Amino acid sequence: MISGQQYIAGHWCGQTEEGIQSFDPAKSRALAYSFAEASAEQLHQVTSAAGMAFEQYRQLPAQQRADFLQRIAAELKACADELIPVVMAETALSRSRVEAELQRSCFQLSFLAAELVKLAPINDAALPERQPVAKAALQLRQVPLGPVLVFAASNFPLAFSVAGGDSAAALAAGCSVIVKAHSAHPATSELVARAIARAAEFCAMPAGVFNLIQARNYQSAEQLLLDPKIKAVAFTGSQQVGLHFARLLQQRAEPVPFYAELGSLNPVFVLPGYLDQQPERLAEMLVHSVSQSQGQLCTKPGLVLLPQGPALQKFLQKLRELVSAQQAGPLLSAKIAAGYSKTAEQFRQMAGVELLAEGVGEELGCDRRLRVFLTDSPVVVSQPSLMEEIFGPATVLVVCQDVTQMQMLATLFAGQLTSSFFAEPDELKQHKALIRQMELKAGRLIANMMPTGVEVSAAMQHGGPFPAATDSRVSAVGGNSLQRFLRPVCYQNMPDLD
């Protein structure tokens, strides 16, 4: 059952209106679900509810919070049959992708449930006899920041949306959560929120520990961002909107952490030895990575630096072959499809840029073809807009004279989520300076693998220098994602109060 309402303080409330319409991008037609735009009064209520719930939720034993996260995972699994078709209809993502994403979302919840019970205080023992002054016992614990506002991502309707990584990390930390649903998948959002609501009820969590807001108007987002009850904000989306929100947050009397992921080129450096040895294998891996989920992944390789040399043509030939066999397919929304077409057209018209290859099929509705552009290093230097992300199934190949020219080009890169290096044994050591250079520009350095595929584990880092992320010191995925919503408090000479 999908009511089209807001979920505030443990209740579905408000009237269903024609405000936000669920849409099927594959068939380019409206789905039978509509959603009310949250009112200013509801937005006020939701931050109050999250504030009150936080006071109770933060004081629960860690194991109770962990049980709640585990229960959310169980509720999501239990409603998979109802959920998956709705996700597929609203996003045009394949069944296998949606199934994998659901599994990953459940794993994330379980993983963070395990991490949160592992959080242990740091203890410094008292030294009452120390001279010249005694040392008091100190205990350092982590306390949650407060109500967290999560902006769901369009491209991960489950894993970075209502019960995604940001919500899971905030709830694990002991924060209450308000999710602003993405208007590209409102029905998915409501179904997931209903699963969380069932888990909250089962675990007797305080009303308002989790809340869902459907809102398309920027004013709604702005009202939430400026509400002093909100103590941290997580956002995944476009650089334009993210920077707008960042500027808006500067108006707050009390600054709050803003964890935004704003896009990344994920440059791939192909070293000469590797290209010589494996030109066709590289083409296969690249096409697979760029076309995965229709190129709508934050870690899609958007810029590939290739050395001149005899094997280059073999690589390009294989790439042409593979790309021209790719069928056009639907992007996540009409807006994303339009943005893709616009940027692809700009690239095609740039002097010195060739459309090396493209997929087949009509570009009707939200359907778009895969595109590979070819250019060289001097052209990129003179036209830096070639280093802007194309969101969708496209990548830019940049031919360089040699690795030195790659290094020169890399000095122009902004911050990145990832940087990959394809190299024969010993080539990485030989070009260590390039890797050390990218160490300062990326959050994850990868040898001989494409950047798509982000492991949920303790050693993962998903984030990077600006503008890949607004705070490079934290990760949006993995064990450290929890730390975004905690701060340390030292208890000095303090007895146990529980």
Add this chain to the structure above:
Amino acid sequence: MISGQQYIAGHWCGQTEEGIQSFDPAKSRALAYSFAEASAEQLHQVTSAAGMAFEQYRQLPAQQRADFLQRIAAELKACADELIPVVMAETALSRSRVEAELQRSCFQLSFLAAELVKLAPINDAALPERQPVAKAALQLRQVPLGPVLVFAASNFPLAFSVAGGDSAAALAAGCSVIVKAHSAHPATSELVARAIARAAEFCAMPAGVFNLIQARNYQSAEQLLLDPKIKAVAFTGSQQVGLHFARLLQQRAEPVPFYAELGSLNPVFVLPGYLDQQPERLAEMLVHSVSQSQGQLCTKPGLVLLPQGPALQKFLQKLRELVSAQQAGPLLSAKIAAGYSKTAEQFRQMAGVELLAEGVGEELGCDRRLRVFLTDSPVVVSQPSLMEEIFGPATVLVVCQDVTQMQMLATLFAGQLTSSFFAEPDELKQHKALIRQMELKAGRLIANMMPTGVEVSAAMQHGGPFPAATDSRVSAVGGNSLQRFLRPVCYQNMPDLD
């Protein structure tokens, strides 16, 4: 030897001018040292030098950086006889305080040297057989952010100045450092910089790993803050200047972490049972804490909440006695002395505020008397400026009807570095709600001790919600202070390159 120059890229440079004059606040007269104001060209040079040095310094083995920090501590100890009289002359702090601060600065360097070699990567082993996809080996390491700009504090000429906690943490993290000396102790700053320079030479560190700038003009600070080579900023000082810098940093294309400590009231809650039992002991501890270093400590107790009751008069009587025996003494600078007088006069004129007691002696030059103001909770509610920090030897006592009224008042508090509770056994448990409330407002919660005295250790937290600090997730003191200048990078499937 004090030259009055800038220290840039391993050289003392520029002409000595009459730009910045060293001053003795105890005697209210100029000292025989003058310092050149850094030129725009020098400010440009210094960020370039720090940028180049960073490239080399960050790649040194951890042990070499640790040896460098240890050597700085050794050089500081070795020049103590020359240094201490200069610090005393420029700050009017007592010999015992300056000696303790030097020892603490050296300990900080050694402590962080030990912490940095303990930084270990997190490893996730590869699972090549995992289904449906293999797991690659992941290693999470910490990389330094880049050149760090440190604004030295006036009130800790050693421990939060040129070789203080911020510089030590940044160097430990692998960052190069530019210190903007505080113009209240320029000669101290140069002597300490010379000790660091000797250590850098002895350890063959890259030129530019550490740099000292003497600058009084705000434009100089602003030029440094806006330089894109600067990747993090640490600041201890007034809220006014700190917030100005924060706004200025918003103009940068690439945002950088800004770690500012902007002042704190450090509220002290006295619970009824404690006041009944130990009114005189409390008065002794309070006077000692408020008058320590002439009240010029960031953790000075600036607001004391006391319950009504029969013991209150006994406490006030003892306090009057102790305060009126305190002799006026010099503050750190004429500016600080003037600011103290201005705020103290404002407080004295407020309706409902009584000057309960003050010290003795003339307020000539930079000398100022200790002051204790007395008011009650309704007055503070109606005049929130009573909750602004007085920098200097003063505190405000607030009489409350009961602990419930204390809790009400506490809802109005901004973020604090510390919050202390004086309580009899079981009183803390009984008033657990008050402690849980302050958990959200302070970085350190203390039972039955005054807030002054900050331990340098693993479990310390020095920082707190805004405006006590601009980033409550980190600490300016202790093991976590290092983390301010690091960010995580994940190495995926990457062989060891060293």
